[in-house]
Amino acid sequence: xxxxxxxxxxxxxxxxxxxxxxxxxxxxxxxxxxxxxxxxxxxxxxxxxxxxxxxxxxxxxxxxxxxxxxxxxxxxxxxxxxxxxxxxxxxxxxxxxxxxxxxxxxxxxxxxxxxxxxxxxxxxxxxxxxxxxxxxxxxxxxxxxxxxxxxxxxxxxxxxxxxxxxxxxxxxxxxxxxxxxxxxxxxxxxxxxxxxxxxxxxxxxxxxxxxxxxxxxxxxxxxxxxxxxxxxxxxxxxxxxxxxxxxxxxxxxxxxxxxxxxxxx
Amino acid sequence: xxxxxxxxxxxxxxxxxxxxxxxxxxxxxxxxxxxxxxxxxxxxxxxxxxxxxxxxxxxxxxxxxxxxxxxxxxxxxxxxxxxxxxxxxxxxxxxxxxxxxxxxxxxxxxxxxxxxxxxxxxxxxxxxxxxxxxxxxxxxxxxxxxxxxxxxxxxxxxxxxxxxxxxxxxxxxxxxxxxxxxxxxxxxxxxxxxxxxxxxxxxxxxxxxxxxxxxxxxxxxxxxxxxxxxxxxxxxxxxxxxxxxxxxxxxxxxxxxxxxxxxxxxxxxxxxxxxxxxxxxxxxxxxxxxxxxxxxxxxxxxxxxxxxxxxxxxxxxxxxxxxxxxxxxxxxxxxxxxxxxxxxxxxxxxxxxxxxxxxxxxxxxxxxxxxxxxxxxxxxxxxxxxxxxxxxxxxxxxxxxxxxxxxxxxxxxxxxxx
Numbered sequence: 009x010x011x012x013x014x015x016x017x018x019x020x021x022x023x024x025x026x027x028x029x030x031x032x033x034x035x036x037x038x039x040x041x042x043x044x045x046x047x048x049x050x051x052x053x054x055x056x057x058x059x060x061x062x063x064x065x066x067x068x069x070x071x072x073x074x075x076x077x078x079x080x081x082x083x084x085x086x087x088x089x090x091x092x093x094x095x096x097x098x099x100x101x102x103x104x105x106x107x108x109x110x111x112x113x114x115x116x117x118x119x120x121x122x123x124x125x126x127x128x129x130x131x132x133x134x135x136x137x138x139x140x141x142x143x144x145x146x147x148x149x150x151x152x153x154x155x156x157x158x159x160x161x162x163x164x165x166x167x168x169x170x171x172x173x174x175x176x177x178x179x180x181x182x183x184x185x186x187x188x189x190x191x192x193x194x195x196x197x198x199x200x201x202x203x204x205x206x207x208x209x210x211x212x213x214x215x216x217x218x219x220x221x222x223x224x225x226x227x228x229x230x231x232x233x234x235x236x237x238x239x240x241x242x243x244x245x246x247x248x249x250x251x252x253x254x255x256x257x258x259x260x261x262x263x264x265x266x267x268x269x270x271x272x273x
Numbered sequence: 274x275x276x277x278x279x280x281x282x283x284x285x286x287x288x289x290x291x292x293x294x295x296x297x298x299x300x301x302x303x304x305x306x307x308x309x310x311x312x313x314x315x316x317x318x319x320x321x322x323x324x325x326x327x328x329x330x331x332x333x334x335x336x337x338x339x340x341x342x343x344x345x346x347x348x349x350x351x352x353x354x355x356x357x358x359x360x361x362x363x364x365x366x367x368x369x370x371x372x373x374x375x376x377x378x379x380x381x382x383x384x385x386x387x388x389x390x391x392x393x394x395x396x397x398x399x400x401x402x403x404x405x406x407x408x409x410x411x412x413x414x415x416x417x418x419x420x421x422x423x424x425x426x427x428x429x430x431x432x433x434x435x436x437x438x439x440x441x442x443x444x445x446x447x448x449x450x451x452x453x454x455x456x457x458x459x460x461x462x463x464x465x466x467x468x469x470x471x472x473x474x475x476x477x478x479x480x481x482x483x484x485x486x487x488x489x490x491x492x493x494x495x496x497x498x499x500x501x502x503x504x505x506x507x508x509x510x511x512x513x514x515x516x517x518x519x520x521x522x523x524x525x526x527x528x529x530x531x532x533x534x535x536x537x538x539x540x541x542x543x544x545x546x547x548x549x550x551x552x553x554x555x556x557x558x559x560x561x562x563x564x565x566x567x568x569x570x571x572x573x574x575x576x577x578x579x580x581x582x583x584x585x586x587x588x589x590x591x592x593x594x595x596x597x598x599x600x601x602x603x604x605x606x607x608x609x610x611x612x613x614x615x616x617x618x619x620x621x622x623x624x625x626x627x628x629x630x631x632x633x634x635x636x637x638x639x640x641x642x643x644x645x646x647x648x649x650x651x652x653x654x655x656x657x658x659x660x661x662x663x664x665x666x667x668x669x670x671x672x673x674x675x676x677x678x679x680x681x682x683x684x685x686x687x688x689x690x691x
Contacts, residue, residue: 149411149558189571193418193564200562201414
C-alpha cells in the first residue's frame with residue numbers, strides 16, 4: 009500500500025533555517041529521518057515503501073532544494089548540530105536515521121556526536137572515509153559518461169534513464185543544470201577536495217546498532233569502504249546488494265527496502 | 274592612455290597532437306612534458322622579453338599567477354616581479370596578481386607585495402584576482418562555495434595590515450592571528466594601486482566600483498566579445514554615480530605587429546593556433562567547479578572563459594577568424610593603431626595589457642613585435658584620454674630618494690689554495 013507524500017516547511021533555530029521537508033507514513037509510526045546525498049533528495053517509491061512502516065521525514069539539507077541557511081554551517085559537525093535542532097523543532101527525541109552517500113556521512117556524524125538521538129542507523133553507500141588505494145571518484149570534475157558508468161549497475165536501465173534530464177526540453181535542461189550545480193556547490197562544503205572531514209576519529213562513538221548497505225558495483229564510492237565503516241563502528245553489519253551501484257534504493261529497491269526494514273524491525 | 278606588456282609565460286613545446294593525446298593543459302597536464310633544462314632557457318628568455326619591453330617605454334610590465342598550468346609558468350609571480358624589480362627602472366611592476374584566498378595566512382601577500390614595492394621604489398601595482406577555478410579549487414584545493422568569502426576576508430586583512438600603524442589582532446573566519454604587524458610597509462600610501470582582474474562575475478563590478486579599484490577584464494576572446502562585460506561594468510559605475518574615468522578599467526589584448534597585414538599572418542598565425550588550440554585545451558570538468566561562480570553570475574548568462582562554451586568559441590578557428598572576431602589584433606602598424614584606438618574608445622579602457630608574446634612565439638619574433646609596437650603604434654595611442662587623470666597609477670619615490678642597483682658584478686674565478 010503506497011502512502012501519500014506530505015510537504016511542509018519547518019523553521020529551525022528561530023528562523024535561521026527554513027527546512028523543506030517531505031514526509032511519508034503515519035505520524036504515529038516510529039520516526040525515521042532520511043538524509044539525502046549530493047544530488048539532493050530523490051523522491052522515489054523507496055520512501056513510500058518505508059512510509060508503510062515508519063513515519064518517514066526526508067528534509068533537504070540547508071543549501072539544497074528550497075532549504076536555507078547553509079551560510080550558518082561550515083562543516084559536518086555544524087550540520088549534525090543543525091539536525092539536533094531540526095529534531096527538536098519536530099518534538100522528536102530519538103529517531104532511526106538512514107543516510108545515503110553524503111547523507112550517510114552526516115548520519116554517522118549525528119549518531120556519533122550525540123548517540124542518544126539515534127535509535128538505529130543505516131548507512132547506504134556513505135562517503136566520509138578515504139583510502140589512497142581506493143579513492144572516491146572526483147565526481148565534481150568527471151565527465152557525464154564516466155559518472156553514469158560509476159553510479160549505475162545498468163546505465164541503460166529504467167532507473168538510470170529516469171534520472172537523466174530531458175535533453176530535448178531546453179528549459180527543463182537548464183533547470184536541471186542549475187539545481188545540480190546548486191546541490192554540488194553545497195555538497196562541496198563537506199566533500200571538497202577530499203571527502204574526509206575527520207569522521208574516522210568519531211565513528212567509535214556510535215552506539216546505535218548500524219546497518220551498512222552498499223550496491224556492489226558502485227565506482228563512485230567503492231564497496232571496499234563498507235568494511236572501513238564496519239570495523240570502526242561497535243555494533244555494525246554489512247549488506248552488499250549485487251545488482252546495483254551508487255543508488256541501490258533505486259536499482260534494487262525491493263531488496264534494499266527489505267534489508268532496511270528487517271534491520272530496523 | 275597607458276600600455277603594458279603582459280607575459281603569460283607558456284610552455285612552448287607542447288606536442289602537435291597535444292589536444293588529441295591529453296585531456297587538459299591545466300590541473301592534470303602530464304609533468305613529463307616539462308623539461309627543466311629547457312625551462313631554464315625559457316624563463317630567462319621570457320624575463321628578457323619583459324625587461325626589453327620596459328626599456329622600450331611600456332608603462333608597465335605584467336606577470337600573473339597560475340598553478341599546474343602548461344600555459345602559465347608562474348606559480349609565484351612575486352618571484353618574477355622581484356627579478357624584474359632590480360633590472361628595470363621606471364616601468365610599473367604590475368602583478369596581476371596574487372590569488373589572495375590561497376595564502377595562509379594572507380599577510381604573506383601583504384609582506385611580499387610590500388617588499389616588492391620597497392625594493393622597486395614604489396612601482397608595484399597590486400592585483401588581487403579571485404583566481405580561476407582550475408587554480409584555486411582544483412590545484413589548490415579551495416572549497417568552491419567558500420572561495421569568495423575567503424577572498425573578501427583576505428582582502429580586508431591585507432588592506433588593514435598595510436594601513437593600520439598599530440599591531441592588531443585578527444579574529445576572522447578563515448584566519449586568526451593574535452599579532453598582525455606587517456614589516457615592511459609599502460612605499461606607496463596608503464597602499465599600492467589595487468587592480469582587480471575579473472572574468473565577468475557580476476558581483477565584482479559592484480564591489481570594485483564601491484572600493485574605487487581598477488577593474489581589468491582579462492578575456493582571451495578579444496574586444497568584440499568583451500563588450501557585454503565592459504558595458505555591465507560601466508553601467509554599474511553609472512548606477513553608483515561615479516565618473517566614468519577610463520583609467521578605472523583595464524583590458525587584455527593579443528597583438529601582433531608586422532610590416533604588412535599579410536606578413537602578420539605569416540609571422541603570428543602558427544603561434545595563435547598554438548595558443549587557442551593547445552594552451553586553452555582544458556578538460557570541461559576542471560573549468561568551473563560547482564560553487565565557484567555564484568548562481569547569480571551563472572544565471573546572468575555570462576560565459577565562463579574556459580570550458581565547453583568557450584571551446585565552441587575557438588575550435589576549428591583559423592587566422593581569418595581570429596582577426597575578424599577580434600581575438601587577435603594584428604597587421605601593419607597602421608592596422609593595429611586603428612583597431613586599438615577603436616578598442617580603447619569602444620570599451621572606454623585607459624589601461625591596455627598587451628600580449629605581445631603568445632603561444633610559442635620565439636624571442637626574435639617577440640622582440641620584433643615589441644619594437645614595432647613601441648615605436649610605431651604606442652606613440653599614437655598614448656595621447657588618448659589625456660583629459661582624464663589616472664588615479665589608479667603608481668606613485669614612485671622622488672628621484673633623489675631612489676637607489677639604483679650596482680651593475681651586475683662579474684664573478685671572481687675560484688682561487689687556488691696555497
